[in-house]
Amino acid sequence: MYYSILLFVFVLFGQQAFGFSLNNNTGKGFSSNEIDVYIADTDCSGAGFTTERYKALVSSAVKRFWNNVPTSALFLDVKGIRSDIDIDGDDHDAALNKVPRNSILAGCNDSADQFSNASILGSAKMKCSGSTCYAVLILNAHPNSSLPDKDEGVIEDIIAHELGHAFGLGHSKLKPSLMYYSVSGKFQKWLGQDDIDGVTYLYPHDSEADILGMSLLGNCGSINMDDDNQHGFFKSMLIGLILILLLGFFRKLFIRNLRGSL
């Protein structure tokens, strides 16, 4: 009974601890833990910076947030500006179609109809087909965009939030999280626990999977040795335990017999 109550409490709190969600209909994110990020050769002047500066902001955003989670293997590799990809005037779908597969493209758009509300600072769209995913991140460079009024740190927060959508996260229910739906009125210094849980779920370190994969493939000479050693260890432990129990039993028996003879 006591354990049932304990289990119930764990389940209850366990459920409350997870507030992250996944980007709709995109499965479990990109198949690789290393994702190339390109900058589209688009005019970001309406957002208050040059394309070169945009690249620096994206690089800084990934370093500050997603590339430094010890429990996750995700590495967003900011490759540079793609002079062959221009998404000016494209809607999200058209821009998405220009993204090299298995990568993320970051660009700007000054077309008001791309953003239902000019105060929306950016958005991201991700698509997966089978194990191939690709995503586009677009910042609002419309003349009404409020991005030029923002500090660079806040712009990096916005880029990092949209990158979160681009690699597979949805919104978090928890306000301290970067993936909380609104960034207004806050400067995100670091990831929330919920962001860390989300990125770790999508892109965990795969050492365990590697070992499992090797065992399943039977290509596991060294693993077998480890297994044997482990079995040997547990065997010794078990024999030791049985010996201790037997010794205890005989000791009691001996003492009882001794007492009986006195």
Ligand SMILES: [Zn+2]
């Ligand atoms: Zn969002």
